[in-house]
Amino acid sequence: MATAGKEILKGGFRMSQEKVVLKVYRYNPEVDEKPYYREYEVPTEGVQTLLDALFYIQENLDPTLSFRFFCRAAVCGSCAMKVNGISRLACKTPFKKLVERANGRPITVEPLNFLNTVKDLVVDHDKPFENLKKLQTWCEPKQPIPEKEYRVSPEEVKEYERPTNCILCFACYGSCEAVMDDPKYAGPFAFSRVYKYVLDSRVDEDHKRQMVKNAMEVGDIWSCVQCQKCIYVCPKGIRPAEDIQNVRGKAAEYGFKEYPGVKKVQHFVDWVYATGQINRLALPEEVYGVDPTPLINKFKERGAEVWEVPKPLPGLLEFRDLILEVMKEKKPHLDIDFHHVRRIDKKVEEIFKADVCTKVVEQFEEQREDFFSRFWKKISEFFGAR
Amino acid sequence: MKKIGFYQGCCFQGPDAHMFDTLKKVFSDLGVELKLLEKTTCCGGNTIDEANKYLVYSINARNIAIAEKEGLDLLVSCNTCYMVLAKTKHALDNDPRLRDEINKLLAEEGLEYKGTAKIWHLLPYLLEEVGIEKIKKKVKRPLSGWKIATYYGCHIKYPKEVAVVDSEDPKGLEELISALGGEPIKDYEGKDVCCGYHAYYTNKEVSLKKVVKAPQGAKKAGAEVLVTPCPLCFKAQDIYQDMAQADEQKVPSIYLPEILAYALGYDPKEAGLTYHIIPLSKISVNIPPAG
Known part of the structure; x- marks a missing residue:
């Protein structure tokens, strides 16, 4: 495999060619006190992938450079490394694109983050x-x-x-x-x-x-x-x-309700059903049992108007219907807690001095009136036409 | 005057209702009328996805359909809302069966998702539709001497199919800051580290470790403030950073529309800058107290 690669690279390599600098992380824990970077000039033409560029270095410039590879076809997963800060498979990274992006600057090649370095670009899995x-x-x-x-x-x-x-x-x-x-x-x-x-x-x-x-x-x-x-x-x-x-x-x-994350999802599902919105001021209490008052007071001290609950949206009942309809069709991981919803309703009603449901029912009435007036209009049009 | 449908999400509630007023005024000054789409709801915050992905598609198809019914595009002022809405659009535009199923549900409300509305995030809208030149002309109080670290946040960079900036080299904020007369600082340690907002209610410790990284890097690079186009990154960097760092280490963060408002000549209170938990009065350029 390596020989075949070398031939291609030799064929593609010409002295007059443009070159790009690869700044490569080097570290041999057995010898080096600390990691360092070494720069290599690699021709920009005739090199297909980043992996080919590393072969070029190994075969022409520095045989001591270590990196891991095997299939060269994005199947084995051996050659993942960090290129200009982004994790990539060297074999699947077109060199041309890297060169274009580098725009004259060096291309930095480092081992993957958060794993111990065995040597150079080789990490411990x-x-x-x-x-x-x-x-x-x-x-x-x-x-x-x-x-x-x-x-x-x-x-x-x-x-x-x-x-x-x-x-x-x-x-x-x-x-x-x-x-x-x-x-x-x-x-x-x-x-x-x-x-x-x-x-x-x-x-x-x-x-x-x-x-x-x-x-x-x-x-x-x-x-x-x-x-x-x-x-x-x-x-x-x-x-x-x-x-x-x-x-x-x-x-x-599965009912692991004691985890903050599960309480957070419950908050989102219940509040969005109840009002169309989450309530960021209720989250500390509902997830961690923490009183949000000190934070609210900080905002009040700065002169901010603080809404205790979000404004319920117009057309709330239809929106609730949509949610229920969806939940009927696709069983959710988590159901709405209707006891919680009723507590939210009560709070909204207290604050807005209006019954969430009556308000919505009123809207319904209006729509029904609409329906009847349209109906009568149609009827009278029909008889009028005769 | 241009007109665009405005999706409010959960950003402008609690202590933040004033942020919408600022945004609306700034856009009006820049020749854009924000038509608040009152019937739109929370996008699910990338959290309802955990309970029911299908529900997320449904409520966001509804949100988009509300804009489409008015014949408007949708402007989104939050990275996460943007990502969730754009993911829904991507899913529905590429899966006609899913779209038909959801449209059957939306028909009850007389709505239909057609896929005609473009979903704009605040940043590209300012750059592409409003334009730097126009913004430059409107500046009344140049941010001379302000050293501003630009912080993009994650959900306009990843995943790739919804990204509005170059995921590996985001641009645009610097140009905006320069247009406002400030000095942008683009490269600093931690610029790409997540603000930790979404982990606060799942694992608080991780969230508080994350939130300090970008501010610390920005400080080292000489920045006095951070500017972000995401209200959630801003909230994390304002509220959670305040919990996680000693006072002398804190770097105040500013939500993009606020800094625009200030440069356009609004008083600090109108711009929303006086409501921050981490006060801005600490920076070298003093903002006079409100009132």
């Missing part, structure tokens, strides 16, 4: 692999095991096709805002895998519940900030941030 094990992301077969085989529908497979495509390159892990600030956080890829098994009808229900519990307790899934970077960097088009939302939804469905 043990930690994220260990995280997968800790979450128990595997199939515990559903009992009883059928005599022949489990039957799985094409529709079901489609549901978890995306997370199944994960190649464990850890590009998402190296870009993750939660990993940055929570060493316990298992990583986006790990939760995509949890979701995949949660959707799989062959997996034992108790085990699914256990994986979701592990995702919270062992993997800190509530630390995800929903920045969407994992979706951006995934070379396989997987959407871990959205899979994380689904696993969190499962946690709500």
Whole structure:
């Protein structure tokens, strides 16, 4: 493989060619006191991918440069690294695009974030692999095991096709805002895998519940900030941030109501149903049991007018109908807590000195009047025409 | 005068109702009438997605359909609302079956999602539809001597299919700040670190660790304030940063329409700058007290 690559590069390499500087992270923990960067000039023509550029360096400029690769086709996941701050597979990164973007500036190549460096661009994958094990992301077969085989529908497979495509390159892990600030956080890829098994009808229900519990307790899934970077960097088009939302939804469905995150979703569902809006001032109390008054007072001291509840929207009843209709069609992970909704209604009524329902009923009456007047108009038009 | 449908989201409630007044006045000064679409609701805050993705598509198809019924495009003043609405548009425009299903539900209210309305985020709207030249001409109080770190926030950069700026090299805010007479600081440590807003009610510790990173980097780079086109990043950098940092470390944050208002000559109170938890009076250019 390496020889073939060398031939192409030799063929493409001409002394007169334009060159670009690659600023490459170097570190050999056995020899170097600390990491350093070395700059290499690489021809801009005849180099297909970033991986080819690294081969060029290794074969022509510096044989001591280490990087990991295998399939060269975005299948094995070995060559993930950081290019100008973004996690990418070296084999899937067109060099031409990097050169264009660099616009004369050096291209910085570094190992993935948040993983120990073995040497240069080679990182130690043990930690994220260990995280997968800790979450128990595997199939515990559903009992009883059928005599022949489990039957799985094409529709079901489609549901978890995306997370199944994960190649464990850890590009998402190296870009993750939660990993940055929570060493316990298992990583986006790990939760995509949890979701995949949660959707799989062959997996034992108790085990699914256990994986979701592990995702919270062992993997800190509530630390995800929903920045969407994992979706951006995934070379396989997987959407871990959205899979994380689904696993969190499962946690709500399984009744893990003591977690702040589940209380937050409940707040959103109930308040949006009740008023069309969330209520940011009620969140501290409903999620953490914290009195928001000191914060509210700070705003009042600064002269701000503070709305205790959001204004209910016009046409609220129709909006509520829409929500109920949707929930009837697609069973949600979390149901509306109608006791909570009634408490919200009461509060809104106190503040706006109006009955939420009467107000809406009045609107209904108006519409009905509309209907009747239109009806009579039609009738009289009909008779008038005769 | 141009006219655009305005989606308010959850941003202008609680102590922040004044932010909408500022926004409305600024846009009016710049020749754009914001038609508040009162029937629109919360987008679900990228949180209802956890309970029911289909519900998120439905309520946002409804939000967009309300603008379409009036024949207007939709202006969104929040990164997260923008992302959630744009994701819905992306899903419905690419899946006719989903669109038909949801339209059946919307028909009850006499609404239909057609996919004709463009969904604008505040920043590109200012750059492309209003234009830098127009803004420049309206400046009455140039921000001379203001060193301003630009902070874009995540949801206009990622995911790729809805991004309105170059995800790896966002631009536009600097040009705006320069047009207002300020000195933009683009490159600083932590410029790309999430503000932590959305984790505050799921894991507070992580949120409070995140929120200080961009301000600390901005300070090191010599900035006195941060400016962001996202009201949620602003809220995190105002309220949560206040909880997470010692006073001398705090860097005040400003929501983009507020700094526009100030440069356009509004008094600090009208611009909303006096309501901040982390006061702006600490910066080298003093803002006179309100009143």
